[in-house]
Amino acid sequence: MNFIEGPRVITEGELHANNITRYHVTRFYREQITNSGYYDQLKYIVEPSFEEFDSPGDLDTSGEHDNTVAPGLQHKYTQTGLLLVTDRCASYCRYCFRKRIVGRDSDEIAPDFVQLAQYIAGRPEITNVLLSGGDPFVLSTAKLDKILDHLLPISHLHSIRFGTKAVAYEPRRFEDSALPAMFQRIHEAGKTAVIVTHFDHIGEISVDAERNIRSLRAQGVQFLNQSVLLAKVNDDPEILAATFAKCHQIGIRPYYLFQGRPVKGASHFQVPLRRGLEIAHGINQRLSGIEKTFKYIMSHYTGKIEILDLGADDRVYMRYHQNKTPEKIGKIFSRPYLEGACWLDDLPER
Ligand code: SF4
Numbered sequence: 001m002n003f004i005e006g007p008r009v010i011t012e013g014e015l016h017a018n019n020i021t022r023y024h025v026t027r028f029y030r031e032q033i034t035n036s037g038y039y040d041q042l043k044y045i046v047e048p049s050f051e052e053f054d055s056p057g058d059l060d061t062s063g064e065h066d067n068t069v070a071p072g073l074q075h076k077y078t079q080t081g082l083l084l085v086t087d088r089c090a091s092y093c094r095y096c097f098r099k100r101i102v103g104r105d106s107d108e109i110a111p112d113f114v115q116l117a118q119y120i121a122g123r124p125e126i127t128n129v130l131l132s133g134g135d136p137f138v139l140s141t142a143k144l145d146k147i148l149d150h151l152l153p154i155s156h157l158h159s160i161r162f163g164t165k166a167v168a169y170e171p172r173r174f175e176d177s178a179l180p181a182m183f184q185r186i187h188e189a190g191k192t193a194v195i196v197t198h199f200d201h202i203g204e205i206s207v208d209a210e211r212n213i214r215s216l217r218a219q220g221v222q223f224l225n226q227s228v229l230l231a232k233v234n235d236d237p238e239i240l241a242a243t244f245a246k247c248h249q250i251g252i253r254p255y256y257l258f259q260g261r262p263v264k265g266a267s268h269f270q271v272p273l274r275r276g277l278e279i280a281h282g283i284n285q286r287l288s289g290i291e292k293t294f295k296y297i298m299s300h301y302t303g304k305i306e307i308l309d310l311g312a313d314d315r316v317y318m319r320y321h322q323n324k325t326p327e328k329i330g331k332i333f334s335r336p337y338l339e340g341a342c343w344l345d346d347l348p349e350r
Contacts, residue, residue: 004049018053019265022103025091028208029169038203044233045200046091049268057262059100063301064108070119072110077304077322079127081120084109085147086134090169095230095269097261097299102134109133117150120157128159130196137166141178148182152189160186163226165198167209174212183219194222197252201227201234202243210250217251224255229276229296230269231260237282244283245291254294257283259307261299262343270342277310295321300344303328310337316347 001010001023014020025046033042067076074082087106089096101108110116120126129151136144151157166173186193195216199205213223225247227240234240244254257280260270271279280296298305303323310316315334323329335347 001048004043004047008050019059019099020048020052021092021094021096021099021265023048023092024103026169028172028206029091029204032168032206033203036203038201041233041239042201042203044230044269045093045095045204048094051268052094052265055263055265055267057264057267059264061097061261061263061301062299064098066301068108070115071112072108073116073119075119075123075126076324078125078324078326081116081126081129083116083129083131083147084133085131085136086139088133088138089135090138090166090173093165095228095260095263095266097263097266098134099263099265113147113150117154120151121154124156127156128161129157130161130163132163135164135166135169136162137164137170137173141176141182145178145182145185148185152185152191155190157191159192159194161194161196163196163198167195167197167213168199168204168206171206171208171212174216179216180219183216183221187220192222193220194224196255197223197225197247199225199227199243199247199252200230201239202246205243205246205250213250213252223252225252226256226258227254227294228258228269229260229271229279231271233269235271235275235279237279237286240279241283241286244287244294248291248293254291256297257294259296259298260342262345267342272340272342273307273316274310274337274339276342277307277316280307281309297321298344302344305344308332316341318344 033039064074067074069075072084087101087104087109089102092103096102183193247254259276284292296307298307304321305318306321308317314337316337317334319332320328336350338347341347
């Protein structure tokens with residue numbers, strides 16, 4: 001197998017034992033990152049590294065198993081149902097927090113949308129669903145339409161959200177002539193269609209991506225973007241500010257900047273919290289008010305935590321953006337900073 005550091009002979013058994021994610025990159029993305037002028041940063045997104053064998057961590061850092069209420073359906077936060085609709089992606093990100101699922105034949109994928117729709121229909125507090133995986137846009141539009149057959153009749157769903165990196169990896173997927181009718185169905189059912197893109201770096205926003213996003217926006221699709229803060233890829237306020245400014249320019253609202261998770265085989269991508277906060281503040285210093293709409297977030301087992309600042313008292317200040325217990329949302333709390341800490345669990349509880 002070819003790694004960034006060079007070729008290495010490894011057995012299937014070693015690949016499994018080390019949870020090495022399947023290697024696949026679309027031709028489009030390979031050409032995009034080569035021609036972007038940023039190849040030395042973007043290669044780390046998709047090219048395997050020897051570091052994957054030595055990165056400690058977990059395969060379920062956000063408690064996805066514990067929040068699974070039916071196969072393929074997670075219900076962690078009151079208003080949101082998360083559906084795992086596929087275990088495949090257009091290309092595979094080396095830092096994926098769902099590497100336990102993607103590129104494999106996973107039994108965590110929804111086998112039965114009747115059962116999931118029944119669960120959601122019986123809970124009026126669920127106002128939106130997120131189709132994720134894997135990447136929902138590796139499925140055919142006909143297959144997505146079949147999933148929507150189960151979701152659109154649920155009157156208390158206000159929005160249908162698609163989490164996808166296919167806009168970066170295979171933007172021409174969005175030129176499918178069947179897609180406008182699919183989004184039209186969502187609108188006619190009285191719901192909003194939202195695409196959450198996953199651009200980590202301005203070099204990923206291709207001309208084709210921009211053209212397709214503009215076209216989908218004209219069809220009434222809303223766009224948000226989430227990025228992951230990644231060592232060697234985008235741990236630079238100039239790059240992330242440029243990425244978010246470009247998103248804003250083409251009609252995508254920057255939404256979350258995720259702190260990298262301590263994922264087994266991917267924790268070498270984590271950036272210490274001190275540096276992460278310098279970067280988050282640096283991004284904000286470079287953007288106008290309407291562009292700085294992102295939150296710097298740690299998607300932790302206990303909830304989504306906004307990372308606010310490192311105080312003069314050397315404590316990290318945070319607050320729950322999402323939590324299973326609504327009373328905890330918005331409450332500020334702090335932990336002493338430990339040099340090099342990248343995750344809440346790395347910070348002492350005092
Ligand atoms: S596209 Fe998303 S789900 Fe697929 S490998 Fe990348 S981060 Fe993971």
